[in-house]
Amino acid sequence: MIHPLLNLYCRSLSLNKSWLELQYHDLNEKFIKMPHELENDMKQPRSPLNEKILDRVHGSMIGMTIGDALGAHVQFRPHQYLVEKPVTDFQAGGTWGLKKRQVL
Template identity: 50%
Template sequence: EVGQHSSHKNNHVRQIARDKQWLYPQYHDSQHIKIKRPDELEQEMKDPPENIDKSILDRIQGSMLGMALGDTLGAPVEFEPPEYLTVNPVTDLQGGGTWGLKKGQLNISFTNIRQ
């Protein structure tokens, strides 16, 4: 049974390796001596194919939006101790906090995503 689990796991890893080549270094030659630099890879990049799985794209976009909203909700209490949150729970958008943000203002890290 242990061998079967190990074999199944190895097959899964091989499938990921075939499906996600971008996870691995790209080389200039078949001997795998010289790895391509990021600027070289950027020149070879192409737009995503037209047949993107819409449900996966929706999930990615939803997770990014959720992360931005969570960051915006939590910004006024960032770096505060847990006791502060007990007395001052976050129930809606607020201004202020560590960064002095206006009510609903996005953190700078998320405004950079749009660029």
């Protein structure tokens, strides 16, 4: 279940942007829809897409995924640890015990 404050924060960010709001399976808002479940509910945009903005969004998502996979084993480590042991390749481990190249 999502913490109520996080839910409130997410809703405050999504004013007039219903596509940013959390979407649930039930009226009690206990079970959030997973990304693959949202595909069936997708609608065509009302206006033409700006390809440059879409490319930036796409690049950001790829960058976040790579950063998550590369940095998982050093997440929450102090800066000095990174200075002494810089990230140079994918590794397993970290706070979440991820496999090499795995992302959450």
